[in-house]
Amino acid sequence: MSFAAQGIDTGDTAWLLAATALVLLMTPGLALFYGGMVRTKSVLNMLMMSFVSIALVTVVWLAAGYSLAFGDDTFGGLIGDLKHAGMSGLGPDSVHGTVPTLLFATFQLTFAIITAALISGAIADRAKFGAWLVFVPVWALLVYVPVAHWVWGPGGWVLDRLGALDFAGGLPVEITSGASGLALALVLGPRLGFKKDAMRPHNLPMVVLGAGLLWFGWFGFNAGSALGANGLAAAAFLNTLAAGCTGLLGWLFVEQKRDGHPTTLGAASGAVAGLVAITPSCGSVSLLGALVVGLAAGVVCSYAVGWKFKLNYDDSLDVVGVHLVGGVIGTLLIGVFAVKEMTGGTEGLLYGGGLAQLGKQLVAVVAVGAYAFLVTYGIGKLIDKVLGFRADEEHEHTGLDLTVHAETAYDHGVLGHGAPVTASSVPSAQKVKSQA
Known part of the structure; x- marks a missing residue:
């Protein structure tokens, strides 16, 4: 039987194949981004935490994660079934929309991978690698998979019952990773010398290279979420570029005004903040909305990364300040800037939609953030009690590269x-x- 006869569109399939590869590339890009931001003694450990997440999450996703996230709803919009555990029943002839189901499952897998890897930035320099190997698969099943079902799965309560919008992952990826990162940072406590020793990025060219690879991969992340080579994908693509640019400029503006110097790290961080914020909204807002969303994220996140010093939580590489805060901004602003030309009907506050959609977005943000934080905190505490999650003081002082790897x-x-x-x-x- 030909692909055309099965309902598979070759153009959509070709684009999603490329988008899947782009999103997978984001995790090595994240490894470089994070690796450049730590000190020389823990660079390899940082890279390893991202790379090993690829393997761990893939195994869990194929075994049960995909089925639980995208299987038929079983418990009132909370989780899917295990019909497709082990990818059972999903052969090359299985179709999801206009693309092969196996391709759709792989595309979604790359989202799960980078979400887990993002959390590592909050606990850089001080986590036991063995504990991380246990944490990632457990967290993927208990936190990421349920939230993915709520937002994207058939019958998931966030989309189908609440009516909140999230095009490419503000809730399952950005807010979930940010809230989980905060939880683990609290479980492990601050690094030795936090607020006393200089902990500057050791390799800014590596940081910029990582940010560039993230930006490149983000086009697959956002435009690929249209699941087709179409106008919506093109609009999401342009919105992604625009928001990354205004995020970068907004962060640099704050640095220049506040510190007197626009920095390379600020440029890279601002671009990422803009990309984070446009992730949920790229398929809902106009180009003007995308420019504003990116700018808001660049400005607000540039201040948010300093909250850890005032509130005394050591989010090493600013997962909270960029991904949690940026994800909240982008998800909430859907309720302000959504246009019916993009959403197919839903409009935000500025376009005559009133406060209803903004309220739905707020409920989703609070529910997902609270769930991710509480469950992650519980997982982290359990692992810490059984295995110990914090590296030995001697190992942390020496550096995890040498003592662990x-x-x-x-x-x-x-x-x-x-x-x-x-x-x-x-x-x-x-x-x-x-x-x-």
């Missing part, structure tokens, strides 16, 4: 005479402690 990112001759680091040549943590 027996490697260093840069050869600075820490073993003497510039000798390369190998597993067999790594001294004990005690011996290298004074050299770290």
Whole structure:
């Protein structure tokens, strides 16, 4: 039987194949973005936390995650069934809309992967790698999968019952990762020397490269969520570009006014903040709305990243300040800037829709944020009690690259005479402690 006869559109399929690859690339991009932001002694550990998330989430998603998220609703809009556990019944002839179901499932998998990886930035420099290996699959099943069903799954209560809108993942990805990052940061406590020692990014070119790869992949993230090569995908694509630009400019404006210097880190962070905020709204707002959404995120998030010093929670790489706050901004502003040309009917406050949609968006934000925070906090506490989640003080002081992975990112001759680091040549943590 031909693809055309099965209802599969080859153009839509080709675009979603490309979009899936783009979104997967975002996780290595995130690894570089995060890796450049930490100190030299924990670069590889940061990269590993992102890369291992690809493998862990993939196994969980194929085993049960996809079915629970996108299977038929079972408990009042809360979770799907296990009909497709192990991808059962999803052969090459299975169709989701105009694309193969296996492709749709893979596309959604890439979202789950990067959401888990995002959380690692909140606990950089101080988490046991073994505990992270346990946390990721448990968190994916208990937090990400249910929220994905609420927002995108058949019968999910956020979309079908509440009527809140989220085009590409403000709720399941941005708010969920940000709230979960805050929960884990509280479980682990602050890094040694927090608010006392300088903890500057060690490699800003790496940060910018990572941000560039994220921006590139974000076109697949947002425009791919149209699930077709069509006008909606084109509009989401342009909105994504526009919001990233105004987010960047907004952050730099704040830095120039507040600090007197526009920074490279600020440019990269501002672009990401704008992209975060436009994620839920790229399929709901006009180009003007996208410009405003990005600008609002760039300005507000540039202040939000400093909240951790006032409130004394150590969100190492600003997952809360960028992803939680940016996700909230973008999700709420749907209720202000939504236009019927994009949504098919729903309008925001500024276009005559009243406060109703804004109220729905607010309920969704509070419910998803609270659920993600509470469940993640519980998972983190349990793992901490059973395995210990915080790295040993000695390991944290020395650096997790050397003590956990027996490697260093840069050869600075820490073993003497510039000798390369190998597993067999790594001294004990005690011996290298004074050299770290």
